[in-house]
Amino acid sequence: MTAVSSSVEPTPLRIGIAGLGTVGAGVVKMLRDNAALITARAGRRLIVTAVSARDRTRDRGVDLSDVAWCENAADLAAHPDVDVVVELVGGAEGIARKIVTGALENGRPVVTANKALMAIHGAELATLAQKADVPLMFEAAVAGGIPAIKTVREALAGDRILKVGGILNGTCNYILTAMRETGRDFADILADAQKLGYAEADPSTDVDGVDAAHKLAILAGLSFGRPVVFASVYIEGIRRIGALDLHFARELGYRIKLLGIARQHENGIEARVHPCLVPNTTPIAQVDGVFNAVVAEGAFVGRLMLEGRGAGEGPTATAVTADLIDIARGNAIPVWGRSTDGLTQAVALPRAQFSGRYYLRLNVVDRPGVLADITAVLRDDGVSLHTMLQHAHARETLPDDSHSVPLVLITHHTSEAAMLHALRHIAQLKSVLDEPAMIRIEGD
Amino acid sequence: MTAVSSSVEPTPLRIGIAGLGTVGAGVVKMLRDNAALITARAGRRLIVTAVSARDRTRDRGVDLSDVAWCENAADLAAHPDVDVVVELVGGAEGIARKIVTGALENGRPVVTANKALMAIHGAELATLAQKADVPLMFEAAVAGGIPAIKTVREALAGDRILKVGGILNGTCNYILTAMRETGRDFADILADAQKLGYAEADPSTDVDGVDAAHKLAILAGLSFGRPVVFASVYIEGIRRIGALDLHFARELGYRIKLLGIARQHENGIEARVHPCLVPNTTPIAQVDGVFNAVVAEGAFVGRLMLEGRGAGEGPTATAVTADLIDIARGNAIPVWGRSTDGLTQAVALPRAQFSGRYYLRLNVVDRPGVLADITAVLRDDGVSLHTMLQHAHARETLPDDSHSVPLVLITHHTSEAAMLHALRHIAQLKSVLDEPAMIRIEGD
Missing domain, CATH: 3.40.50.720 (NAD(P)-binding Rossmann-like Domain)
Incomplete structure (x- = not known):
């Protein structure tokens, strides 16, 4: 000064x-x-x-x-x-x-x-x-005009950060919001977004979750004091989310968001980007359209959420200029929030160590015994069910005059390893017609 | 570094x-x-x-x-x-x-x-x-664990801030949230809040809006580069908000929040704290209970909202420690974001220069001609009506066997001067039984 x-x-x-x-x-x-x-x-x-x-x-x-x-x-x-x-x-x-x-x-x-x-x-x-x-x-x-880095690296410098992440890609959030509001499919809405300039001609970096993963890796590095090996971050995009999933999510009291989530565990750092069902009543569920949200949870500070425009000329220029003013003022913070002496990169936990609740959508043949087969598989793999939904109105007639019907299952808390095991078994059942859809549930 | x-x-x-x-x-x-x-x-x-x-x-x-x-x-x-x-x-x-x-x-x-x-x-x-x-x-x-000051003074240092404020008092937000959820009266909920430790034995600094005004004055000073004369900040607390107001707000698609609002105008700085009706669909309407929210709007960055715990041991200690770490790192920012050479305090605009939309709740005698009298007063004072609500179910019998009924009016955008003029005239009408309740509408 x-x-x-x-x-x-x-x-x-x-x-x-x-x-x-x-x-x-x-x-x-x-x-x-x-x-x-x-x-x-x-x-x-x-x-x-x-x-x-x-x-x-x-x-x-x-x-x-x-x-x-x-x-x-x-x-x-x-x-x-x-x-x-x-x-x-x-x-x-x-x-x-x-x-x-x-x-x-x-x-x-x-x-x-x-x-x-x-x-x-x-x-x-x-x-x-x-x-x-x-x-x-x-x-x-990270997140354009939202001061995500300043918050994690400076405002929370005294606290032990337990969890960091949020809605880190505006293109995906725009697409998921529009899918929910219109009931239309991913490909349709993507085409609209491209016309409006909310999605690139080649949208893969955004819709496949890579852009969000870059930002998550940075937030994790700042929060936990060492950069994460980027290749070890689990990434899943939004291309496989169907209009039916948004329909069922609404019915069950959820919204679907592409989230980045990084947590510090005793046995390492968890870092993952994928679509999530989040309860309607959570603040992050309310962040719609091109808006981003960064959430940080600290042992002392509790839960903090920052919401704003994550891209575009004005917001991004504001962030660049803030950095320039910090430099002009003579202020500086170590890149990852601390000295790099002895700095090593952290490998993120493998997917098999994730756990949580899961939403499964299956397309099954509508005949007696199918439910018994599926629930037996889940039981044998140690996955217990919380909710089951089946809708006659979505019933379709198959070439052989039998019928298919979507079946939605919500599990209790389980390990992802058990879930993947059960999914492989379920996919092998003759009465299960397509690849099962699996979406993780976060925040309840 | x-x-x-x-x-x-x-x-x-x-x-x-x-x-x-x-x-x-x-x-x-x-x-x-x-x-x-x-x-x-x-x-x-x-x-x-x-x-x-x-x-x-x-x-x-x-x-x-x-x-x-x-x-x-x-x-x-x-x-x-x-x-x-x-x-x-x-x-x-x-x-x-x-x-x-x-x-x-x-x-x-x-x-x-x-x-x-x-x-x-x-x-x-x-x-x-x-x-x-x-x-x-x-x-x-300001706002405990929310990095409000760092955001305004550093992250937005390159931008021209147009508006700043938010939900700056957790006690008031807790009381208004509980009133909405339970339908109970202010005094009841305040007593509960005192038992729970969310309100002080003498709650006046919180419920009369003074604490929020202190924080707003600081945010305004940081945003606009010079401190505001505190005595010139308009302050109105939440004691006069009734259970009926929360009922009508819900019916009209609003929530009631105590907001601090500071804006930069060509003719000066507006700084005010008072209860507001905010549309259900706005992010700030979703901030409930003891949580605080700081909103800043910049010419380039757009709208930014920060939500978190505004008080308590952990969040406040996090903020103090962040400041200590900034000092330990050798970083410093001028107190009001710029040099104090020639610093003068800004006097906030007087109330007569406010404008906006207004919610009025009147208790009127239920007889023909009453509405005509009230709407004539509003017309004569240049206030135009947007919505009118009257509920027979809230009708009460008066000692003379006539009936009273609550009447709710929502105005179009108007000057506060015109509104106050009209209110004085309305209060003088014989058919208007109690002091009219007026709540400003923000954010639509």
Whole structure:
């Protein structure tokens, strides 16, 4: 907190931005539109001095005539007029990794919005940052405008975090919300989302849960003090959620959300991303559409939920700018919340060690004895049933004039190992027509 | 971010705590229970070296035998074994103010949970802190375990905040939630809350809205860069909310919450605390019981909501400890988010400049012409009606054998000046039996 005298202007913070997509252009706009405000808050001016992007001619709605243009983005890492490098290129490898590594090796602070890079190479980058004694900031990498990283790494620094996660992908939350509200199928709603710009042309990173898993791995790393081996995070997307599942979920008092969940156990760290049934009455069930929610639970603080926009120009630019102001103010926090001395990555618990309650939807032949067969399998595998639902109205006639009917089962708390065992046996029953659908239940 | 070598232990941060109530004892517990974690995160040990409290003999569940005891709390400000003073005495004047002022004058960082002190003397204390170039931290003063101050002062530092506020008092939220769930009256539920420890023996600071106003004034000061003159904040508590209002609110699709609301307008800062009808479908309507919620809306970030426990040992200790770790890490932010040079306090807009939609509940004589009289008054004062509700089932017989009936009116957007004018005229009508009840509508 240095007093700002009106006669001598403090040195401005000179910023180089690699990547001028929506977020990059948003950062330039924010730094200009709010220049007076930001100067007052940071104690000095924040100015963009150099930029780099693929296409120099594209109109980004911001005037870049007084800014140096680097043809090669990696040159920003050593540019003479740059104090801080902002990496907004994206991707875990290639140019993004080169820029961040290069800047840190040159002893320059880095701000990045790159979740894949931090999730996969976070341990190595933290070591570089500590060696150079410069901050590596990445608030924008998790949940856009929600201060997830600041909350976990600073606000909860005194507490032992037991659980962290939430709704970490707006595309999936938009699709699941629209499926629930319209009763329409995944493919339909995805096509709409693509038209509206809520989903990419290739939606797999979002709908297959990878994007949420990147963010979860970062949150787990911050919460438990060491990055998680990304490949060990269990990931399951939302492509297999059917309109019927949303129908049954509603009937049973649940909503379906793609959740990231990380917990600290005595025998290791659990980290998983998959669709979940969450009770209607929980706060996270109310978070709809493109909104994200980050939940953290601490031994002392209890349950904390942060809800806001997880993507888009304005929210993400706000996160990047907050990091820049922290740097301008001279504040820094170790990358994973503590020194990297002796830092090792944590391998997440294997799926066989998960446990919980499960929702199963089977398509079965509608004839006597089928229920007895299924319940016998569950009994033999040690899975006990809580609820069973069967709806005659969803009955369909099969080619051989027999009928199929959906059957929904909710289990008591059980191990995932037992559940998978039972599922294999159930799938082998002749009276079970399709691959059974399984969704985990969370929060009750 | 200083590398911690394993051979030389960095200097510990020595803490003096004034006030050993629930929160003070919680901080001591947290620093001890989580000592290894906190040392790793802060880069050095945080140790309590001196304390002061009224009663030395009381059992607080923590061993204080190795800690210096100051008979006079003000001595902590100059104690030779103290680097940071934690003020948990409370109250805007007296010993609390003396300790904080004294510590800052001695060039010592201060952490306080004192909302009244910061709301009323925040400008003067900020000037002292800036003069001494030491941090004055107060995360625990607003909404307990919710990182409200960190979010507004750091995470949103790049954005222009348009609106800030939320559910800032857990006692009021508990009472309003219980009134809704049980249909019982304010006095009944308050008595229960007192038995359960959710309300004080003298509940006025909570139920009259003063505590929420302290927190709102702090949030407004942080959001808009200068503290608000506390006496200019409009405050209205929840004592006049009746079981009937909760009944009608439910019927109309609303919940009733005590909200703090601060907005930046071209002509000044609006800051007010009062009960509100909020639509059922809004996220803030779902925040029930003792939970708090802080909402901030920025030009770039959009709407952000933080929900968690606003009081109690664990959450408040978490906030105090986060401030201590920030200080141990060497991080500091100016008290009101910017330099105090030329700092002046803002006077909040007077009530006559408010505007919005209003809920009115009248108790009227059930006879022809009454509605015509009331609607004529509203028309003459320029207030236009959106909805009207009258329930025969709530009809009561009066001593003269006529009947009274509750009448509920919802207005369109109007100025509070016009509304107050109309209310005065309505109260003068012979057919209107009791003082009209007016509740503002927020968020639709």
